[in-house]
Amino acid sequence: MNKTILCIGAGYVGGPTMAVIADNCPDYKVIVVDINAERIAAWQSDTLPIYEPGLQEVVERARGRNLFFSTDIIAGIKEADIIFVSVNTPTKTFGEGAGKAANLQYWEKTARDIIEHAESDKIVIEKSTLPVRTAEAMHRILQSNTKGLNFDIISNPEFMAEGTAVDDLEKPGRVLIGAMEDESGQKALETVANIYRNWVPEEKIKKTNVWSSELTKLVSNAMLAQRISSVNSISALCEKTDANILEVSSAMGMDPRIGSKFLNASVGFGGSCFKKDILNLVYLCEFHGLPEVAAYWEQVVLMNDYQEERFVRNISNHMFNTVAGKKIAIFGFAFKADTGDTRESPAIHVSKLLLEERAVLAIHDPQALKYAKLDLADYEGDISYETDPYKAAEGAHAIAILTEWKEFRDLDFEKLYASMEKPAFIFDGRNLLDHQKVFEIGFNVYPLGQKALSHL
Ligand code: UDX
Ligand code: UDX
Numbered sequence: 008m009n010k011t012i013l014c015i016g017a018g019y020v021g022g023p024t025m026a027v028i029a030d031n032c033p034d035y036k037v038i039v040v041d042i043n044a045e046r047i048a049a050w051q052s053d054t055l056p057i058y059e060p061g062l063q064e065v066v067e068r069a070r071g072r073n074l075f076f077s078t079d080i081i082a083g084i085k086e087a088d089i090i091f092v093s094v095n096t097p098t099k100t101f102g103e104g105a106g107k108a109a110n111l112q113y114w115e116k117t118a119r120d121i122i123e124h125a126e127s128d129k130i131v132i133e134k135s136t137l138p139v140r141t142a143e144a145m146h147r148i149l150q151s152n153t154k155g156l157n158f159d160i161i162s163n164p165e166f167m168a169e170g171t172a173v174d175d176l177e178k179p180g181r182v183l184i185g186a187m188e189d190e191s192g193q194k195a196l197e198t199v200a201n202i203y204r205n206w207v208p209e210e211k212i213k214k215t216n217v218w219s220s221e222l223t224k225l226v227s228n229a230m231l232a233q234r235i236s237s238v239n240s241i242s243a244l245c246e247k248t249d250a251n252i253l254e255v256s257s258a259m260g261m262d263p264r265i266g267s268k269f270l271n272a273s274v275g276f277g278g279s280c281f282k283k284d285i286l287n288l289v290y291l292c293e294f295h296g297l298p299e300v301a302a303y304w305e306q307v308v309l310m311n312d313y314q315e316e317r318f319v320r321n322i323s324n325h326m327f328n329t330v331a332g333k334k335i336a337i338f339g340f341a342f343k344a345d346t347g348d349t350r351e352s353p354a355i356h357v358s359k360l361l362l363e364e365r366a367v368l369a370i371h372d373p374q375a376l377k378y379a380k381l382d383l384a385d386y387e388g389d390i391s392y393e394t395d396p397y398k399a400a401e402g403a404h405a406i407a408i409l410t411e412w413k414e415f416r417d418l419d420f421e422k423l424y425a426s427m428e429k430p431a432f433i434f435d436g437r438n439l440l441d442h443q444k445v446f447e448i449g450f451n452v453y454p455l456g457q458k459a460l461s462h463l
Contacts, residue, residue, distance in 0.1 A: 010035045012202070013087035015080060015117050017041035017050055019057055019172075019279070020134055020165050021093035026065045027176040029074035031206040038075045040083045050076040058347060058374075061173035084124040089198065091163075092117050093134035098283050107290035109138050109283070118145050122152040130195045132161045136284055138291055139222040146187075159195035161186050162217045164224035169278065170345040177206070181213045185220020192217070225288045229304055232281040234269045236310035242272040242456030243317060252456025253438065272455045274409055274436030275315045275353035277342030282308055282351050315353050318407075318455075319360040322434050325453055325461075326405060331365040334403040334428070338396060339410025339437075340372040340379040347374035353436070354409040355382045362388035371399040373412055397422060405432035411439050424448050430463060 014025045017039045029037040041047050049056035051070075055063060066074070077083065084090065094113040099105050114135065121131060131149060133142060142160045149158035162185035167175035182203045186196035200212050215223070242252045252272045260267030276282075285308050292301035323330050342352035349355065352375075358368055367389040370379050376392050383390055393399035396415075400406055400423045408415060416439060424431055424445075433445055435454045442452045446460035453459045 011087040012037045012089045012091065013083040014039045014091040014093060014134070015041075015083070015120075016093035016095070016135070017043070017046055017056075017076065018093060018095060019169065020167075021091065022050060022055070022057060023059055023062055023065075023167070023172045024093070024134065024165055024176060025091070026062065026069060026074060027173065028202060029069035029072075030065045031177075032202060033073055034205075035202065036073050036075070037069070038077060038083045038087060040077050040080045042078070042080070044078050047076045047078050059170070059172040060345075065173060080120060081124045084121055084129075085126055087129075088127060089130050089132070089202075090121060091132045091134045093165075096135045096137060098286055104290050104294075107286040107293075109136075109287045109290075111137070111141065111144075114141070114145070115148065118148045121158075122149055122154075122156075125152070125154070125156055125158075128157040128159075130159045130161060130198055132163050132199060133221070134163060134165055136164060136224050136228075136280065136287075137162075137221055138287055139218050139225065141221060142185075142187075142217045157191065159187065159191055160217065161192075161195055161199050162220035162224075163199060164220060166224075166227065169348055170343065179207060179211060181211050182207050183213050183215065183220050183223055185215045185217040185223075187217055225284050225291075228280050228284040229288050229307065231269055232276055232285055232311070233304075233307045235271075235273065235276045236307045236314075238270050238272050239275070239314040240310050242314075245456035249458055250456075251458070255456075272438060273314075273353070273411075274318045274357065274455070275311045277350065277352040277354075279348070279350040282311070311353075312356070315356045316360065318353075318434065318436055319357055319364070321453060322361070322405065322407060322432075323364060325434075325451070325459070326432060329364075330361060330404075332367065333405070334367040334369060335361060336396075336399040336403040336406045337368055337370045338372075338399070338406055338408045338415055339375075339412055340370055340382075341375040341410045341412075344411045344413065345374075347378065349375050349378040349382055352382070352409075354379070357407070357409060357436075358383055358390075359386055362386050362390070369393055369399040369403060371396045372410065373414060375410075397426065401426045402428060403431075404428045405434060407434045407436060408439055409436050411437040415439055416441070420445050420448050420450070424450060 014021045025037050025039045046056050096109045099108045099110040146160045186192040245252045256270040260270050289301045289305045340354040369391045371393045433450045433452045438454050446452045451461045
């Protein structure tokens with residue numbers, strides 16, 4: 008077996024993962040290919056296609072040494088014996104399972120490219136998040152080759168989060184590798200484990216069967232999202248009872264069985280993975296005749312929609328039951344802080360609902376304005392995009408905080424207040440601000456899951 012690794016798909020997952028592998032494994036040659044030539048050119052340039060702290064340095068250390076980016080998928084397939092596949096698997100928009108199931112067409116096309124061009128045995132690794140038992144179908148397709156070649160299929164899902172990708176890859180909580188239980192599968196598992204052994208301690212390498220590995224990825228995201236939906240549901244009850252969600256979360260999180268992380272109430276969770284993966288899980292449960300299990304997990308997504316809708320209803324209710332013609336400054340459009348990514352951002356849904364109520368929106372975000380414009384391009388209404396938060400708030404009736412950017416805390420709220428219409432409102436969808444302080448300036452403040460601070 009030669010030591011050349013190919014990765015098909017140079018996206019958020021493939022790019023950083025391969026850069027960290029190349030950086031830590033100087034004995035391996037790592038080639039990353041993509042059908043998108045623009046993206047490959049960006050990986051070869053000083054302006055990488057994605058921003059992640061520390062990524063530029065990692066790429067620069069390895070690029071040209073043992074890390075290469077290319078559009079030549081065929082040459083890559085011929086050269087490498089180990090092939091990671093991290094093409095995207097979006098939610099299906101057509102046919103059976105539309106809106107829930109994963110669209111596997113890119114994956115299948117990639118498998119077919121591999122059999123067409125392979126000249127030697129390969130290990131094919133699922134890096135993309137896939138429905139459980141995809142490996143079975145892929146294995147059948149790969150083994151249908153008429154060249155007498157052997158293909159082992161391995162599941163090795165990625166758990167990194169955006170904004171901390173390099174750290175998560177360098178010090179992973181676990182590296183999960185799932186393989187078929189036959190001799191060939193187990194040998195392939197060891198080959199893949201040997202890559203990670205270059206920098207990951209043995210006890211962090213978790214070996215399972217291939218189905219457990221595929222399912223673990225979906226369930227890990229579903230469990231994380233479920234924590235947020237659970238806390239968000241309780242934030243609604245807190246607002247009715249004068250309990251405080253911050254106190255409830257922190258007191259509850261002191262139980263080590265519950266744990267303190269991922270318990271921050273918010274306007275809703277976003278990102279490219281949570282919703283997609285839960286809906287995929289729901290579809291799988293339906294497919295396998297488990298409607299109760301499907302309904303249980305679907306509720307996590309429905310609760311997220313509810314939280315976003317509830318946030319908008321609160322805005323309208325507190326602003327005298329109408330936002331029509333009122334300017335609302337949206338502070339934060341990214342799905343979380345420290346990223347320019349807006350995929351499935353709660354800000355999209357919230358903006359859409361506010362526009363339906365005929366509010367006038369001025370959107371400010373330190374990183375995400377480019378994508379915000381694209382996300383709202385098809386919506387009708389009065390929308391402006393401001394790089395200057397003070398400009399966004401000028402003449403506004405309210406500020407709605409939708410992303411937990413730290414810099415929002417340091418804004419001059421006296422200045423913001425002075426330029427706004429009165430009464431001025433703040434709706435803090437991330438419980439980010441010092442609410443007492445802004446209340447004393449004159450704002451009517453509506454945090455999440457906490458008592459409102461109102462002068463009215
Ligand atoms: C990945 C996984 O693939 C997805 O299943 C997981 O849930 C999230 O992470 P991500 O890296 O975020 O997706 O996707 P994206 O940034 O869209 O990158 C995928 C890349 O694959 C794109 O650059 C696309 O051009 C490329 N691609 C797609 C191919 O090279 N060939 C194809 O046939 C299809
Ligand atoms: C997630 C998983 O964390 C990662 O393991 C997986 O590989 C990909 O999906 P990511 O989408 O980058 O990563 O973001 P994450 O940090 O998990 O946040 C997801 C969403 O939940 C964000 O919108 C965030 O603001 C929200 N969130 C997170 C909350 O609302 N409250 C919390 O307590 C934590």
